[in-house]
Each structure stands twice: as C-alpha cells, then as structure tokens.
Amino acid sequence: MLILQYVNRLFYISYLRFYSRFKPLYLFRLIFATCFCQDRAFGRLFSSPQNRESLKPCLFSTPIRYKCLLFFSSFLLISCQSTVRQNAHSVEAEINKLPTSFKRDVSNTNSPERRPCDIKQGSAVVLMYHKFDEPYKSTSVTMEQFIEQMEFFKNNGYKVVSLSKIVSAVKGHIPFGEKWIAITIDDAYKSFLKAKPILETYQYPYTMFVNTQAVDENYKSSMSWDDLKAIVQSGLGELAAHSHTHGHLVQDMNSEQRTRDILVSVERIFQNTSTMPRFFSYPFGEVSNNLIEEVKNMNQVLLGKPFYFEAAFSTQSGPVGCSSNLFSLPRFAINEKYGLIDDLFKIKVNSLHLPIYDYHPKNKAICVEQQINKVYFSTDPSIDLRNMRCYASRGNLASVDISDGLVTVSLEKPLGHGLSNPNDIRERLNCTAYYKGRYIWYGREFTILKNSPECSK
Numbered sequence: 542m543l544i545l546q547y548v549n550r551l552f553y554i555s556y557l558r559f560y561s562r563f564k565p566l567y568l569f570r571l572i573f574a575t576c577f578c579q580d581r582a583f584g585r586l587f588s589s590p591q592n593r594e595s596l597k598p599c600l601f602s603t604p605i606r607y608k609c610l611l612f613f614s615s616f617l618l619i620s621c622q623s624t625v626r627q628n629a630h631s632v633e634a635e636i637n638k639l640p641t642s643f644k645r646d647v648s649n650t651n652s653p654e655r656r657p658c659d660i661k662q663g664s665a666v667v668l669m670y671h672k673f674d675e676p677y678k679s680t681s682v683t684m685e686q687f688i689e690q691m692e693f694f695k696n697n698g699y700k701v702v703s704l705s706k707i708v709s710a711v712k713g714h715i716p717f718g719e720k721w722i723a724i725t726i727d728d729a730y731k732s733f734l735k736a737k738p739i740l741e742t743y744q745y746p747y748t749m750f751v752n753t754q755a756v757d758e759n760y761k762s763s764m765s766w767d768d769l770k771a772i773v774q775s776g777l778g779e780l781a782a783h784s785h786t787h788g789h790l791v792q793d794m795n796s797e798q799r800t801r802d803i804l805v806s807v808e809r810i811f812q813n814t815s816t817m818p819r820f821f822s823y824p825f826g827e828v829s830n831n832l833i834e835e836v837k838n839m840n841q842v843l844l845g846k847p848f849y850f851e852a853a854f855s856t857q858s859g860p861v862g863c864s865s866n867l868f869s870l871p872r873f874a875i876n877e878k879y880g881l882i883d884d885l886f887k888i889k890v891n892s893l894h895l896p897i898y899d900y901h902p903k904n905k906a907i908c909v910e911q912q913i914n915k916v917y918f919s920t921d922p923s924i925d926l927r928n929m930r931c932y933a934s935r936g937n938l939a940s941v942d943i944s945d946g947l948v949t950v951s952l953e954k955p956l957g958h959g960l961s962n963p964n965d966i967r968e969r970l971n972c973t974a975y976y977k978g979r980y981i982w983y984g985r986e987f988t989i990l991k992n993s994p995e996c997s998k
C-alpha cells in the first residue's frame with residue numbers, strides 16, 4: 542500500500558512538473574481537442590482501427606473550426622510570452638535574494654582596476670644575492686651564512702623552485718605552492734664559484750643575472766664565459782640578462798640607448814652559451830614606467846631566434862603574488878647584515894603577498910621637484926591591517942592611515958629628501974603587518990630623478 546502511495550505521489554509530482562513547464566502546450570492540446578476531437582482526420586491519428594468508423598462527426602463546421610484554431614493559437618502565443626516574462630522576473634528576484642557581499646564580488650571581477658586576486662592565493666619569495674665571502678657587508682654573505690640558509694630551507698619544509706615556476710604562478714597558470722623560494726644572483730661575480738658547489742649539493746635551482754660587458758672585458762671580479770657555460774651545463778643554473786654596461790638606465794640613457802644596451806646583453810649570452818635569456822633584472826633596481834613598458838615589449842627576432850622577456854625583476858622588498866607586476870617583481874636582498882637566520886630572515890622568507898588594486902604615485906620614477914610626501918595603495922578591505930607599520934629610507938618617519946582598504950602613508954619629509962650621492966637615487970618604503978601568524982610585506986621603491994621627462998607622468 543505504501544509503495545502504491547509512493548508511486549502515485551511520484552506520478553503526481555512528475556505530472557505537476559510537466560504541467561508547470563508545458564502549461565501553454567497543455568492548454569493548446571485541450572483547445573485543439575475541443576475543436577477537432579470529433580474530426581475524423583484528427584481522430585484517425587489517435588484511435589484504434591476498430592473505433593475509427595464509430596467516430597462522431599465534428600461538433601463545428603469547417604470554417605468555425607479554423608476560426609476557433611486561429612483564436613486559440615493567438616491565446617497560446619500570448620500565454621507563452623507571459624510565461625517567459627514571469628521566468629525573467631523570478632530570476633531577477635533570485636539574484637536580489639543573494640547576499641550583498643556576493644554581488645559586490647561579481648562586480649569587482651568585471652572592474653579593470655580589481656584583478657581577481659586574493660590573499661589566499663599564496664605567495665613566493667625571491668631572494669637576491671650578489672657576492673659570497675667578500676669583505677662588502679652590504680652586498681656579500683659569508684659562506685657560513687649561505688650554508689646555514691640552504692640548510693634552513695631543507696629542514697623547514699621550504700621548496701626552492703625555478704623562477705619560471707614562480708612566473709607561471711604570477712600569470713595564474715599554476716597555483717602558488719607552500720613555502721616557495723627562488724634563488725637569484727646578480728652581477729656574475731667570480732665569488733659565486735664558492736656558492737655553486739653548495740647549490741649543487743642541495744640540488745637547488747638558481748638564476749644568474751649577467752651584465753655582459755664585465756664578462757666580455759674579463760673584469761678581475763667577474764666570472765668568465767666558460768664559468769657561465771658550466772652553470773648552464775650543470776642543469777641547475779639558468780642565465781638571465783642584467784644589461785650590458787650595468788648603467789643607470791633611467792637616469793643616464795634614453796629609450797633607444799637602453800634598449801640597445803639590454804639587447805646586447807641578450808645577444809652576448811646567446812652567442813657565448815647558446816641559451817636565450819627569458820628574464821631580466823634592472824641594474825640597481827632603477828625603473829620607470831617607460832622602462833618597464835620597453836622591457837615588456839621587446840618582442841623581436843634576435844640572431845635568427847624569436848626573443849622576448851617573460852618577466853623582469855626589481856629590488857623592492859616583498860614576496861611575489863597574484864597582483865605583482867610581472868615586469869617589476871620584488872626580491873629580498875640578502876647580505877651579511879640580513880643574512881643571519883634571525884627573526885627578520887624568517888619573517889621575510891615566510892612573508893605573505895598583499896593584493897594591491899591601485900597605488901599612487903603611479904610612476905616608479907619620480908622627480909624630486911614633485912615633493913611627494915603621501916603614498917597611497919588600495920587593497921582588500923576585509924584584510925585587517927590595523928597593525929600595519931611603514932618604514933621609509935634614511936629614517937624618514939612614516940605614519941599610516943587605513944580606511945576601507947585604502948592605505949595612506951604620510952611621510953615627514955618628501956620622497957628623495959636627503960639624497961646626496963648622485964648615484965644613489967633610490968628611495969624605499971616598506972610596510973608590514975602581522976596577519977594570522979605571518980607577516981604581510983609590501984615594498985615600494987622609487988627612482989628619484991631631477992628635471993627628467995621620465996618622471997613627468
């Protein structure tokens with residue numbers, strides 16, 4: 542009995558569903574049957590051969606039947622339209638029932654300023670080394686420090702990956718992995734030959750950014766082309782471009798001169814090692830928006846091979862993440878001062894990328910005459926940044942104000958204040974905030990110029 546009730550209920554539900562979906566069709570069938578059910582032609586279609594002859598003549602004459610059909614067809618058309626309209630209204634009503642946060646997310650996805658980037662998408666840290674075991678504390682690390690760092694990565698679950706893996710994650714092709722670290726070395730100093738066997742012992746991949754004039758002219762401090770070829774042959778190291786002359790590309794060269802300077806370094810690496818560089822790092826980390834665009838658009842055939850840069854690296858601190866500019870990626874500088882495995886080192890290698898939607902000033906090269914003493918950036922308002930602190934170069938005091946995801950950093954003195962050395966033209970701003978057991982780290986670096994067309998926009 543229960544089964545029968547269940548089957549009956551199932552049948553009833555199916556009937557209701559069918560009726561609600563095909564209501565106009567059902568009505569039409571009723572109307573059609575009223576007009577034509579007694580018709581012989583219609584009856585023949587649905588009756589068994591035995592019953593055909595017993596069909597009664599139609600109630601209405603032929604002209605009335607067709608008028609009736611025309612009238613009810615119009616009725617059917619109108620009811621179809623009203624059903625479609627009703628459905629549209631109900632979809633709209635469903636959307637209005639959604640929580641407001643969801644609706645805001647949908648609109649953000651369509652906004653050009655707001656890339657779909659979330660802090661949960663993860664980060665990776667790129668380290669920048671220069672010299673090894675040399676008496677320059679600001680650019681060199683001791684061998685003890687270097688070995689200790691490699692051992693720290695091995696024993697604490699860090700994964701040393703290639704730059705191309707990190708670049709693929711920034712592009713969104715693959716997700717960021719947990720505790721990803723990349724090792725880069727700038728300037729191709731000879732002292733790297735002390736670190737090379739250590740990297741080989743740990744089987745850690747690395748990228749060497751080469752300023753080629755120093756190699757071509759056999760500078761005493763520089764590696765030779767044979768040394769660089771051995772890096773490629775080891776299967777662990779990759780060569781990348783760092784310009785030919787290692788000059789101040791923004792301050793001292795125009796667009797044409799620096800493009801040539803960068804392309805010469807690419808050609809020299811290819812001619813000497815048969816590998817085409819895929820990445821670039823800006824000498825001294827000095828960039829302007831124009832230079833970034835030029836590096837991004839260097840698509841051409843070089844020495845019979847198609848060539849373009851996949852990404853470029855600057856020297857501002859911070860982890861790489863989904864909102865990073867692919868042609869101005871951050872790196873943490875590692876030297877003797879910051880080479881100890883202390884709290885600061887652990888904070889850096891474990892730092893989190895902050896999604897940035899917009900920032901001011903837009904240009905990374907600014908004129909000292911602009912007297913900029915406020916820096917803004919906007920981020921996800923749901924990230925609690927109340928404990929954010931910002932630090933500027935040369936002790937310039939920075940106060941932070943946060944309102945609905947907009948962070949305003951007010952500087953006591955304008956950017957570029959107190960720069961006396963004509964070759965030291967960089968100004969740094971680092972902002973950190975404690976977040977769920979780790980630190981968010983957002984770094985900006987400005988190239989400070991005087992009366993230059995580079996900084997006018």
Ligand SMILES: [Zn+2]
Nearest residue numbers: 727728824825
């Ligand atoms: Zn360099």
